[in-house]
Amino acid sequence: TITVDPAAQGAAIDDTMYGVFFEDINRAADGGLYAELVQNRSFEYSTADNASYTPLTSWSVTGAAEAVNDSGRLNERNRTYLSLGAGSSVTNAGYNTGIRVEQGKKYDFSVWARAEGGTTLTVTLKDAAGTLATARQVAVKGGWARYQATFTATRTSNRGRLAVATTNAAALDMVSLFPRDTYKNQPNGLRKDLAEKIEALRPGFLRFPGGCLVNTGSMEDYSEASGWQRERSYQWKDTIGPVEQRATNANFWGYNQSYGLGYYEYFRFAEDIGAMPLPVVPALVTGCGQNKATDDEALLKRHIQDALDLIEFANGPATSTWGKVRARMGHPRPFHLTHIGVGNEENLPHEFYARFQKFRAAIEAKYPEITVVSNSGPDDSGTTFETAWKLNREGGVDMVDEHYYNSPQWFLQNNDRYDSYDRNGPKVFLGEYASQGNAWKNALAEAAYMTGLERNADVVKLASYAPLLANEDYVQWRPDMIWFNNRASWGSANYEVQKLFMNNVGDRVVPSRATGTPSVSGPITGAVGLSTWATSAAYDDVKVTAGNGSTLLSDDFSGGAAQWKHVGGGSWSVQDGQYVQTDAAAENTLVTAGDPAWKDYDLHVKATKKSGK
Numbered sequence: 001t002i003t004v005d006p007a008a009q010g011a012a013i014d015d016t017m018y019g020v021f022f023e024d025i026n027r028a029a030d031g032g033l034y035a036e037l038v039q040n041r042s043f044e045y046s047t048a049d050n051a052s053y054t055p056l057t058s059w060s061v062t063g064a065a066e067a068v069n070d071s072g073r074l075n076e077r078n079r080t081y082l083s084l085g086a087g088s089s090v091t092n093a094g095y096n097t098g099i100r101v102e103q104g105k106k107y108d109f110s111v112w113a114r115a116e117g118g119t120t121l122t123v124t125l126k127d128a129a130g131t132l133a134t135a136r137q138v139a140v141k142g143g144w145a146r147y148q149a150t151f152t153a154t155r156t157s158n159r160g161r162l163a164v165a166t167t168n169a170a171a172l173d174m175v176s177l178f179p180r181d182t183y184k185n186q187p188n189g190l191r192k193d194l195a196e197k198i199e200a201l202r203p204g205f206l207r208f209p210g211g212c213l214v215n216t217g218s219m220e221d222y223s224e225a226s227g228w229q230r231e232r233s234y235q236w237k238d239t240i241g242p243v244e245q246r247a248t249n250a251n252f253w254g255y256n257q258s259y260g261l262g263y264y265e266y267f268r269f270a271e272d273i274g275a276m277p278l279p280v281v282p283a284l285v286t287g288c289g290q291n292k293a294t295d296d297e298a299l300l301k302r303h304i305q306d307a308l309d310l311i312e313f314a315n316g317p318a319t320s321t322w323g324k325v326r327a328r329m330g331h332p333r334p335f336h337l338t339h340i341g342v343g344n345e346e347n348l349p350h351e352f353y354a355r356f357q358k359f360r361a362a363i364e365a366k367y368p369e370i371t372v373v374s375n376s377g378p379d380d381s382g383t384t385f386e387t388a389w390k391l392n393r394e395g396g397v398d399m400v401d402e403h404y405y406n407s408p409q410w411f412l413q414n415n416d417r418y419d420s421y422d423r424n425g426p427k428v429f430l431g432e433y434a435s436q437g438n439a440w441k442n443a444l445a446e447a448a449y450m451t452g453l454e455r456n457a458d459v460v461k462l463a464s465y466a467p468l469l470a471n472e473d474y475v476q477w478r479p480d481m482i483w484f485n486n487r488a489s490w491g492s493a494n495y496e497v498q499k500l501f502m503n504n505v506g507d508r509v510v511p512s513r514a515t516g517t518p519s520v521s522g523p524i525t526g527a528v529g530l531s532t533w534a535t536s537a538a539y540d541d542v543k544v545t546a547g548n549g550s551t552l553l554s555d556d557f558s559g560g561a562a563q564w565k566h567v568g569g570g571s572w573s574v575q576d577g578q579y580v581q582t583d584a585a586a587e588n589t590l591v592t593a594g595d596p597a598w599k600d601y602d603l604h605v606k607a608t609k610k611s612g613k
């Protein structure tokens with residue numbers, strides 16, 4: 001029985017309550033949201049990014065070609081270029097199975113090239129079956145200059161390759177191919193299907209660029225001269241300006257980040273989808289599995305100044321130093337930054353808080369209107385968490401970022417987590433959470449949990465599922481909300497839950513109370529969340545059948561608990577005493593909305609209680 005009291009006033013819910021957390025993990029940026037189709041376009045891949053990388057990763061050579069790092073380079077921040085011998089060619093393999101092109105669509109090629117004696121480049125789009133567009137000829141003469149050409153694909157292919165051949169010796173850099181059709185047709189733009197899937201969520205905020213990503217080399221040298229050194233810290237200033245001047249860097253998740261998707265593009269995307277931008281900067285204490293803090297005062301000062309400059313880049317007038325940079329990039333109007341996060345999952349709460357206070361003091365002194373978000377470490381509880389919260393509470397911090405990844409049972413059992421949070425303490429930014437899986441039961445557990453977040457909307461001000469994106473061929477972390485490869489993208493069941501909540505944010509909670517035990521027998525269409533109730537202690541047998549009569553799962557408990565028999569495909573295992581489907585691909589197939597096979601999963605659960613009911 002659910003009792004609703006429409007006259008009572010529950011918490012007000014902010015429009016920004018639910019948002020998205022973008023991190024360049026699982027190749028979410030290059031080969032993902034960033035629409036560039038050429039991998040390693042600037043020949044900057046190196047062993048500092050990944051032990052298997054070379055400057056020619058993703059390229060194959062016919063004839064004579066070598067990656068060169070000398071004073072003939074394109075610029076000081078783009079160190080390596082390709083020296084291509086007369087009569088030679090190079091071919092790029094793109095991401096996943098290759099470069100995806102669609103018949104009739106346009107693709108913009110560009111390259112920085114140098115050929116003192118002059119040369120002709122022949123640029124080809126092809127796959128194993130032949131050409132995918134009419135080849136283009138580009139005449140090059142003299143020092144470094146940018147050249148462009150446009151292709152119209154004559155066939156559709158998922159296995160395209162981009163080849164550049166030269167008649168005479170030439171130097172090449174920034175070999176690029178973009179679909180003309182980017183999200184909102186923007187230059188240096190985003191992949192349309194992915195950006196539109198994120199837009200369809202109608203997120204209240206966009207947190208970026210990570211995650212542990214912001215801890216990349218966060219204590220490394222950051223002098224001007226180190227601007228091109230590898231594994232240097234993630235710094236927003238490295239990610240803006242002309243793309244050929246953005247020095248690429250190692251990514252925390254073990255690959256190269258081109259920074260083609262940089263802070264300007266993040267702010268622009270947030271604006272385009274109507275989301276509040278929420279950047280996170282490193283605090284010079286590394287969490288994410290490391291326990292290190294630096295006492296380098298000069299470095300700390302520099303990072304604090306960078307945070308202040310970031311606010312000016314976002315909000316300053318077009319006449320200010322950093323506002324001018326934003327205006328030059330095409331956005332004279334401010335981006336309306338109101339929140340900034342400092343640090344991510346630091347394991348050393350005292351060291352973190354000491355540095356956080358310095359960031360906060362400097363930001364509040366110059367920008368008192370900005371909310372500076374603090375951190376509570378990597379867990380939902382425990383000593384680090386408690387200590388971090390104590391420091392944040394005693395220090396009168398405005399908002400604290402919490403992260404946790406737990407089982408679906410944990411989410412069901414902790415619906416009341418925030419009921420007891422101090423109403424006068426810091427507000428909560430639940431910056432990362434997910435139940436461990438992309439099955440429907442995970443999505444249901446998260447939906448149940450979100451009702452608890454919403455009930456406590458006076459304390460929980462922002463919440464984002466994490467991570468947002470995963471390229472299925474380069475996965476560092478699962479589950480993820482939206483999956484993709486080079487030709488398609490699909491939302492998980494968890495995505496559908498997020499979409500449902502984000503598209504239906506209420507104004508105010510209407511208090512309600514539930515009593516009684518829901519029945520578990522009888523037909524339950526679509527409910528696959530079989531969990532702890534199905535044990536030998538309470539039941540004689542349990543059976544799940546599909547609408548077409550086939551048995552999916554059955555257990556008469558003759559062999560004790562957890563003897564489920566599964567009929568059909570996919571891989572299954574017993575986890576935490578529950579029978580779960582562990583095959584991510586099968587899970588996605590089972591739960592994808594609009595899947596034509598869905599009607600076949602009209603599931604019925606029949607459970608016979610020991611009492612005979």
Ligand code: AHR
Binds near residue numbers: 288378
């Ligand atoms: O969301 C994936 C990772 O989980 C994030 O980078 C990190 O903050 C957390 O541990």
